Amino acid sequence: MSGRSEIQWVTERGVPVLLETDPALPLVDVAVILRVGALADPAGRDGTARLLARLCRSGARGQSSRAFDDAVESLGGTWSAEVGHGAMRFTGAVLAKNLAPFLELVLGSLLAPGLRHADLGEARREALADLTARQDDDRWLAARALRMHLFGSHPYARSPFGSSRSIPRIRLADLEALHAAHVGAPSILVGLAGAVDRRSAAPILERLLSRVPLHGAPVPAPPPPTLRPGRRVLFVDKPARTQAQVQIGTLGVRLRDPSFHPLVVANQAFGGSITSRLMRVVRTERGYSYAAGSRLGADVEREAFTMHAHPSLADTPACTRLMVELLEEWAQRGLGARELAQTQSYLVKSHAFERDTALKRLEPRLEAALHGLPRSFWAGFVERVRRISVPQIRAALRRAIDPSALSIVVLGTSGSSLERDLLRLPGLAELSRVEYRELAQGRIRHPADE
Secondary structure, three states: OOOOEEEEEEOOOOOEEEEEEOOOOOEEEEEEEEOOOHHHOOOOOOOHHHHHHHHHOOOEOOOOHHHHHHHHHHOOOEEEEEEOOOOEEEEEEEEHHHHHHHHHHHHHHHHOEOOOHHHHHHHHHHHHHHHHHHOOOHHHHHHHHHHHHHHOOOHHHOOOOOOOOOHHHOOHHHHHHHHHHHOOHHHEEEEEEEOOOHHHHHHHHHHHOOOOOOOOOOOOOOOOOOOOOEEEEEEEEOOOOOEOEEEEEEEOEEOOOOOHHHHHHHHHHHHOOOOOHHHHHHHHHOOOOOOEEEEEOEEOOOOEEEEEEOOEOOOHHHHHHHHHHHHHHHHHHOOOHHHHHHHHHHHHHHHHHHOOOHHHHHHHHHHHHHOOOOOHHHHOHHHHHHHOOHHHHHHHHHHHOOOOEEEEEEEEOOOOOHHHHHOOOOOEEEEEEEEOHHHHOOOOOOHHHO
16 A cells, blocks of 8 residues: 555445545554434433444444453454434544454444343443533533523434433333344445555455345434524523533534535634634633633534533623624624634644544545535535635525524522523523433423423
């Protein structure tokens, strides 16, 4: 092998394989993506997909979880699983000389997992302990509350982590049914990056995937989410806080929307870096919060656009009002020519660092393939960014971001004037309250349920 190359082919059973060759190091990064995630969890059993992923990396039939982990380690490999709303991602790396036995090990565990009662019991205990530990993470709690408050009964409100009520309900039959329904050639995507080429990889994958089921449909896309009018505040009460967590959200954009790339640039300038507008005003000029930022969510349907800060309790009302005002100004006026030029320069120059390894070059290709996007969606990122204009950004913001319809989550401590002061936010339609422990149970009061 010499030099770098990118290759894509489909196995005889119909599994797409993406290859990014770079022999610089004797390592191969491996990614196996299944087009099934938390959106496929059975009703009342949120967290099923995450537990299935956990057991899919616990060894194939006839192999214990410990034996699987020891085998991965003996090959000089790593292997982990992550679950989102629409996909499971299994990722790891291995010494190039051990690629064949490594793929046999991990694909065997994924395609024919042991699904043992003992492993499920351990996975349930770990999931519940994880939820308990996350109750100490105020920012995670506020972000979780925001999704529940913003999306309500929509599937995007569901947490891949499940809840303290749903996890004990998950049975082995639920995992078996989910695996049988969705793990097959139509839902599998494989990526390899590093010291590997098609000549060496294709025979291995053809052999290991020769009996993969031809069924196994990807999970259908969710319906479009809807946004209730007005600004609604959810106060999450947690004792003994001196600092609040503020999360503000509205709907973002679809990946296929023409507004996507203009909004990526706009968000970078608004709250995507330490030099962004939010950081400059909220932190440097007003001193309300050490950090402040925003994130543009995008998926097959409109995901969440979110803002965050963590002011003191005393500064929380003023900080929240300021963040809403900055959002209004940004959504209405967009960026100035100088601000746009600086942001474009940053994105173009930093792009090289996002593609400086074979794995980094593979990841956007996998993302495009996962969502059925054209190869040029990410490959042409730099040129798309360079062509974006001030009017395009202003038009995209006005189409996508509605500052009059917001979910605002404030995690803090009651018993002061904080809740009363939040009632004075302009355009407020409702203020509701939840105790922080209820979030782990997966329930909050939502106006749409009344």
